[in-house]
Amino acid sequence: MGKKVGVFVCHCGTNISATVDVEKVAEEAKKKYPGVSYATTYKYMCSDPGQKLLRDKIKEEGLTGVVVAACSPKMHERTFRNAAVKTGLNPYQVEVSNIREQCSWVHQDKAVGTEKSIDLVRMMTEKTRKDTSLDAIKVPVTKRALVIGGGIAGIQAALDIADGGNEVILVEKDASIGGHMAQLSETFPTLDCSQCILTPRMVEVAQHENIKLYTWSQVESVGGYIGNFDVKIRKKARAVDLDLCTGCSSCWQVCPSKKIKSEFDTELGNRTAIYIPFPQAIPSKPVIDKEHCLLYRDARKKNIPPEDSKVCRKCYDVCPIAPVKAIDYAQEDEIVEVKVGAIVVATGYKELPNNVYGEYGKGKYQDVITGLQFERLASASGPTEGEIRRPSDGKEPEIIVFIQCVGSRDPAKGCSYCSKTCCMYTAKHAMLYKHKVHHGHAFVFYIDIRCAGKNYEEFSLRAIEEEGATYLRGRVSRIYKKGEKLIVLGADTLTGSQVEIEADMVVLASAMKAQDDAEVVARTLSIQYDKDRFFSELHPKLRPVESSNAGIFLAGACQGPKDIPETVAQASGAAAKVMALLSSDELEREPVVAKVDRLPPPVFSTCIGCFYCQRVCPYGAIEQEDIKARDGSVIKTVARVNEGLCQGCGLCAATCRSKSVELAGFSDEQVYAEINSVEFN
Amino acid sequence: MKIKINLNERSSDFAKEVEKRSGIKVKECYQCGKCTAGCPVAYEMDYMPNQIIRLVQIGARREALTSRTIWLCASCITCSTRCPKEVMIAELMDVLREMALEEGLANPSEKNITSFHESFLNSVKKHGRISEVWMLNEYKMKRPKTALQDLAVAPQMVVKGKLSFVPHNIKGKDAISRIFKKCKPK
Numbered sequence: 001m002g003k004k005v006g007v008f009v010c011h012c013g014t015n016i017s018a019t020v021d022v023e024k025v026a027e028e029a030k031k032k033y034p035g036v037s038y039a040t041t042y043k044y045m046c047s048d049p050g051q052k053l054l055r056d057k058i059k060e061e062g063l064t065g066v067v068v069a070a071c072s073p074k075m076h077e078r079t080f081r082n083a084a085v086k087t088g089l090n091p092y093q094v095e096v097s098n099i100r101e102q103c104s105w106v107h108q109d110k111a112v113g114t115e116k117s118i119d120l121v122r123m124m125t126e127k128t129r130k131d132t133s134l135d136a137i138k139v140p141v142t143k144r145a146l147v148i149g150g151g152i153a154g155i156q157a158a159l160d161i162a163d164g165g166n167e168v169i170l171v172e173k174d175a176s177i178g179g180h181m182a183q184l185s186e187t188f189p190t191l192d193c194s195q196c197i198l199t200p201r202m203v204e205v206a207q208h209e210n211i212k213l214y215t216w217s218q219v220e221s222v223g224g225y226i227g228n229f230d231v232k233i234r235k236k237a238r239a240v241d242l243d244l245c246t247g248c249s250s251c252w253q254v255c256p257s258k259k260i261k262s263e264f265d266t267e268l269g270n271r272t273a274i275y276i277p278f279p280q281a282i283p284s285k286p287v288i289d290k291e292h293c294l295l296y297r298d299a300r301k302k303n304i305p306p307e308d309s310k311v312c313r314k315c316y317d318v319c320p321i322a323p324v325k326a327i328d329y330a331q332e333d334e335i336v337e338v339k340v341g342a343i344v345v346a347t348g349y350k351e352l353p354n355n356v357y358g359e360y361g362k363g364k365y366q367d368v369i370t371g372l373q374f375e376r377l378a379s380a381s382g383p384t385e386g387e388i389r390r391p392s393d394g395k396e397p398e399i400i401v402f403i404q405c406v407g408s409r410d411p412a413k414g415c416s417y418c419s420k421t422c423c424m425y426t427a428k429h430a431m432l433y434k435h436k437v438h439h440g441h442a443f444v445f446y447i448d449i450r451c452a453g454k455n456y457e458e459f460s461l462r463a464i465e466e467e468g469a470t471y472l473r474g475r476v477s478r479i480y481k482k483g484e485k486l487i488v489l490g491a492d493t494l495t496g497s498q499v500e501i502e503a504d505m506v507v508l509a510s511a512m513k514a515q516d517d518a519e520v521v522a523r524t525l526s527i528q529y530d531k532d533r534f535f536s537e538l539h540p541k542l543r544p545v546e547s548s549n550a551g552i553f554l555a556g557a558c559q560g561p562k563d564i565p566e567t568v569a570q571a572s573g574a575a576a577k578v579m580a581l582l583s584s585d586e587l588e589r590e591p592v593v594a595k596v597d598r599l600p601p602p603v604f605s606t607c608i609g610c611f612y613c614q615r616v617c618p619y620g621a622i623e624q625e626d627i628k629a630r631d632g633s634v635i636k637t638v639a640r641v642n643e644g645l646c647q648g649c650g651l652c653a654a655t656c657r658s659k660s661v662e663l664a665g666f667s668d669e670q671v672y673a674e675i676n677s678v679e680f681n
Numbered sequence: 682m683k684i685k686i687n688l689n690e691r692s693s694d695f696a697k698e699v700e701k702r703s704g705i706k707v708k709e710c711y712q713c714g715k716c717t718a719g720c721p722v723a724y725e726m727d728y729m730p731n732q733i734i735r736l737v738q739i740g741a742r743r744e745a746l747t748s749r750t751i752w753l754c755a756s757c758i759t760c761s762t763r764c765p766k767e768v769m770i771a772e773l774m775d776v777l778r779e780m781a782l783e784e785g786l787a788n789p790s791e792k793n794i795t796s797f798h799e800s801f802l803n804s805v806k807k808h809g810r811i812s813e814v815w816m817l818n819e820y821k822m823k824r825p826k827t828a829l830q831d832l833a834v835a836p837q838m839v840v841k842g843k844l845s846f847v848p849h850n851i852k853g854k855d856a857i858s859r860i861f862k863k864c865k866p867k
Contacts, residue, residue, distance in 0.1 A: 359719070359763055405713070410765035447713045477719025477763055491714035496729045498717060 003129050006038040006063040007121060008054060010045035010070035012100055019104040019113040025069065028118050035129045037061060046076045051083040058087045065093045065128040069121045071100040090133035092591070092665055097124035119678055126673040134591040134664055139644050141227035142341040143582045146171065148219055148521070151179020152564060153346035153556025153571040155201050160575030161344075162210035166582050169338055170205065171233055172215045176281035177202055179348055183264060185378035185386070187564060188428045189459035195280060195381065202282040216287055220335065222525050225621075225644030226551030227341045227587050237331040239288035239306075240274075245326035247284040251315035252276065260292045262383075266373040268391055269383030274315045274327075278381060288315075288327075295329065305330065342551050342578040345535060346571065347521055349557035352407035352415075352510040359478045360406070360508065366392040367486055368479060370510040371425055378432045388436050390505050393484075397504030400433055401488045402426045402444045403476050407511030409447065415511050417532060420561040422509035423450045427460040429507060430469035442469040443501055445476050445490050453563070472499055479506055512561040525552055526620045534560045545574040549619060550589075550647065553577050592648035592665045594621075594641045607638035607660040613652035614639065621645035622652060684741045695740040703776040709766045710734045716760030716770050726750040730760055730770055733777070746781040750774075752791035796823040806861050809851030814844055 007029040011017040022041045030039035038061045042050050045068055057063060066089070068080045073096040081091035099117040107113040143166055147158045150172030158170045170177070182202075184194035205211055220232040255272035262271040264278050271277075273293040274286045290296040290306075298311040306329040319325040351372045355363030367390045369377075376382040377389065390397055404426050408419040423446070430442040444463075449471075451460045463469045474491035481487070488501040514533035515521070522529045527547040528536040535554050538546040545553050553574035556567040581587070596607050604627045614622040625640040639661070641652070653661045653668075662668065700707050710731070717729040727749045728736065736745040745751075751774050760770040778798075781787040787795055800820040804811040821828045838844045851857070 405765075409711070409713075412765045412767050447711065474714030474718055475765070477715050477717075477759070489718050491718035491729070491731070493712060493714040493717065493729070493731055496717075496732055498720070498723050498729075 003035055003065045004037040004061065004063050005033075005035045005065040005067060005125055005128050006057055006061060007033075007036055007040075007125065008045055008057075008066065008068045008070075009039070009041040009099075009117075009121070010050070010068065011041060011043045012071060012104075013044065016070070016100050016104045019107050019110055020099060020117045021110060021114040022069075022117075024114055025099075025117045025121055029067075029121055029125065033122055033125045035065075036125060038063060045070050046079055051079065054080065054083050055087050058084060058089055064089070065095075065131060067095050067097055067121060067124045067128050069097040069099045069117065069124070072096075072098045072102075092134040093128070093131050095124050095128045095131065097121045122677050123674040126677040127670045130667070130670045130673055131665070136588040137591050137593065137643050139225070139227050139587045139589060141582060141585060141587055142229075142339045143167065144169065144338070144340045145342045145344065145578050145582065146219075146229070146231055146338070146340040147344045147346060149179070149346035149348055149556070149558070150174070150177030150205075150213075150215065151346060151348045151556060151567075152181040152198060152201075153348065153558075153567045154179070154344070155198075155205055156568045156571035157344045157346060157553075157555050157575045157578070158211055159201065159204055159208065160572050161578050161582075162208050164575070164579040164582075166210065166579065168208075168211045169231075169233075169340065170211055170213050171217050171219055172213070173218050174277065175216050175238065175275075175287040176277050176283070177205060177213070177215060178278070178280075178282070180372070181564060182278060182280070183266070183372060183379070184375045185380070185382070186428065186432060188424045189453070189455045191428070191431070193380070195379075199280045202280070206282045213283070214336070215283060217336075219521075219524060222343070223620075224339075225642060226589075227581070228644060229340045229343060229551065231338050231340055231343075233336045233338065235334040235336060237333050238286075239290070239327060239329055239331050240286055241324075241326045241328050241331070242283060242285055244321050244324060245285040246321065247276070247286075248320060250318045250320060251327065252286055254314045254318045256312060256314065257292055257294060260289065265383050266370070266376050268369075268373055268376050288329075342553065342581050343525065344553045344555055344571075344574045344578060345521070345525060345527070345547065345558055346555040346574075347515055347518070347558040349512045349561065350515050352513050354508065354510070356407060356413055357508075360403075360476070360506070361479055361481075365479065365481055365486060365506075366390070367397075367504065368506045368508065370508050371422065371429065372510070374429050374507045375425075378429070378436070386436070388433055388505075395504070396437055397440065398437070399441045399443070399501065399503045400437075401476075401486075401490075401501055401503040401506045402429055402442065402509060403488075403490075403506065404444065404446045404509045405475065405511075406508040407513070408509075410511075415513065415532060417561070418450060419509075419512040420450070421512065421563045423448075423460065424453070424456055424563065426507075426509045427451070427463040427469070430463045431467045434467045434469065442467075443503075444469055444471045445474055446471060447473070447475060453565070474499070512557060515558065518558070521558075525549060526618065527552055527554075528618070534558065545570055545577055548647075551581065589644070590648065592663065593643045593646040594648065594650070594652050594661050594663050596639045596641055597660050597662070604636060605638045605660060606658050607656075608658045609637050609639070610657060611639060612655045612657065613661060616651045616655050618649065618651070619645050619647050621647070682744075684736075684739065684744060695742040695745075696737050699737050699773070699776060699780070702780070703769075703773055705769045705773050705776070707734060707737050707768070707773070710738065710764075710768045711766065713765060715763050715765065719759045719763055721757060721759065722753050722755050725753050730754070730774075734768065734770065734773070737773075737777075743786065745777060746784060746786040747788050749788050749791050751777045751781060752788060752794040793824055793827065796820055799823070804848075805857065808848045809854040809857045810849065812845070812848035813838075814846050815848055 009022045009026045026039040026041045029036050077096045081094045084094045097120045103116050145161045145168050147154045147170045158168045162168045181198050187194045216238045217235045220234045223230040251274050252272045255274050257273040261267040262269045274288045276286050294312040295309045299306040299309040316327045319327050361368050380386040451457045472492045473494045476490040478489045485502045488503050490499045492499050518533040527549045537544045555571035555574040621642045623640045626634045650663045653663045714731045717731045754774040756771050758771045800816050804816040
């Protein structure tokens with residue numbers, strides 16, 4: 001065999017050479033390591049001349065394996081492997097030994113650093129001697145994308161992808177797309193009307209020939225892998241035939257259940273049982289709320305099919321569509337199966353509910369409302385048509401108190417993070433209030449004002465300087481009711497005093513939380529989430545829109561609290577990633593994947609079928625394969641790795657009890673060779 | 682007010698010292714002021730509760746230990762209960778009181794309170810519980826100016842059987858004395 005290994009030690013300027021005697025490392029390698037036929041050092045191996053040196057020496061010295069001792073392989077492994085490919089060497093014969101992040105940067109003593117580098121390079125040399133040539137895995141790509149969530153993130157991503165000429169399936173769990181942005185009144189820092197800028201985008205979605213919209217639907221399951229996802233979508237029965245219905249509004253006008261709290265109006269307004277969430281809804285076709293509809297309630301009580309109930313059929317009777325009416329009480333859930341190449345997750349956030357803080361009334365004071373509720377009050381399409389009125393008695397509040405960081409930055413209540421948007425929207429609320437109630441007084445309790453964004457600082461100062469909101473630096477300890485007033489006990493730490501305000505209304509800048517079903521979605525998609533149940537991006541700086549599962553991208557507040565501009569930017573970023581993925585017919589994937597051994601009969605595989613690997617695999621890449629005899633009878637069931645899904649983490653190989661799984665490029669033989677090469681003193 | 686910070690006073694060690702003695706992570710306080718907002722006795726304090734923590738954070742030993750606030754705190758624990766960062770503020774006041782006494786920095790204008798604390802503890806030490814008559818007796822001896830204070834209610838209390846001149850001892854007084862022994866400052 002006799003592989004000829006070349007060792008190239010990088011100085012990285014002084015990043016490495018200040019704490020590691022690079023010359024000595026190269027010398028040691030040449031003199032003492034078996035298999036090393038050439039060793040040298042260079043100032044910057046990643047530079048053009050550095051790469052040229054690598055290429056030249058591979059040719060001149062006839063090297064069949066290369067170890068570059070430099071920074072983390074996450075940085076330049078690809079650089080060096082691509083350089084080697086140009087000389088005809090298989091890229092997987094090139095290894096990087098990390099002597100920067102894991103050595104020079106963490107040591108001060110040069111003798112220690114040098115010693116450790118020598119060990120690290122020796123280990124990598126041993127592995128390289130046992131490296132096998134690997135070929136990239138090719139997988140086909142389905143040129144269609146799935147976008148989950150029809151808020152502004154999902155809308156933006158869907159439109160961008162569709163404009164790029166690809167088919168998009170947009171799935172929304174509510175009756176209409178629009179999400180939280182449709183509920184907002186005005187948006188900071190420009191104070192333009194949220195619905196006015198959102199609804200044109202919603203209409204675009206509805207009209208786009210490349211977008212297939214599924215509202216009142218949820219993703220049931222996702223199988224497959226990058227480029228080839230198999231998705232099942234559950235179209236929940238809305239009891240209205242979307243193809244027949246024209247959205248004429250007759251049905252919801254006659255519906256007798258008129259006092260149902262509207263979710264869209266944050267329970268400040270009412271809706272009917274057959275309803276569209278808001279006038280500009282897309283699709284502008286109703287859905288029946290089966291929990292509250294008299295007919296469905298009667299059917300449940302009598303345990304009969306809904307179409308047999310005779311309690312109330314007003315919507316059916318009034319429906320003008322003929323000969324078949326658009327209302328269909330017997331409609332059932334439908335499962336749609338689609339194949340997509342990429343997925344964008346844009347499932348958004350949930351506002352912290354009002355009942356978390358006992359000291360703020362635990363939701364029992366009607367006039368203590370959340371930020372989103374204030375948005376509905378201030379919105380021209382809201383329950384008060386834009387007039388700021390107390391929910392309890394409809395009076396105009398003359399003293400209003402805004403409390404920031406309710407739920408945010410409060411580890412005792414479960415979120416330690418900053419919700420990022422509240423400082424700005426509270427400033428906006430104070431302004432909107434002053435615009436509508438000129439003689440009113442607005443007080444804002446804050447801990448810090450965090451307005452880092454284009455024109456944001458100016459906006460928040462405008463609330464104080466021009467609009468006359470009084471900012472008090474402190475948190476509120478308690479709110480209680482005294483007659484018609486709400487007594488707010490706060491502090492102003494800048495004067496070192498307690499502050500007691502007799503307020504008419506209190507608005508809590510409630511935290512942005514992950515959706516209740518975030519974990520379920522994460523499990524369905526096999527993507528990771530953080531301690532706050534927001535979905536994790538692959539790298540906090542360099543891969544902000546990719547999830548931990550290849551081919552699945554993140555957009556908007558499902559990844560962390562975000563305002564609209566940031567959400568839209570991330571959605572467009574995710575769309576760009578999707579388009580890059582869908583632009584090729586075939587995908588090349590790193591061949592560093594696990595493999596379960598296959599042997600000739602009668603063994604077939606040493607796998608004993610315990611499927612521990614299946615349990616530990618974070619990517620759902622382990623499948624069960626039946627090994628069958630000629631007559632079709634199953635001889636044994638063994639594990640198989642789906643190469644498309646496998647990310648090469650090695651958990652299965654480490655877990656396997658019968659040593660049947662091996663990770664390409666990281667075989668047991670290689671890993672043991674590395675370990676054995678360390679000289680233990 | 683000017684807070685002087687220099688190496689001689691080893692001011693920077695103060696926060697660490699308090700954290701070590703109390704087990705309370707003073708540095709975690711981000712000064713939101715919720716403790717101050719809800720404090721029922723803050724109106725009498727010279728420093729607000731959040732300011733006391735701030736003094737500890739920046740190592741202003743003298744200012745913190747000589748403050749009246751630490752003696753006025755009624756230990757109602759509203760602050761600790763509502764603190765978003767779960768800083769045990771009321772408990773911290775206890776530790777500061779101890780330190781103030783040890784270092785002879787206790788605010789002289791709050792001598793009544795320190796004497797009351799001492800009399801209370803002495804009574805518990807002796808009887809395992811308080812004996813109102815003897816505790817007040819000790820207190821009023823220590824603070825003669827208070828001798829006539831609240832005296833008018835005494836006859837009524839005697840009639841209602843609330844004041845007993847013979848102190849009652851609890852069972853297991855030895856356990857109480859063991860507690861006192863263990864808590865004795867080293």
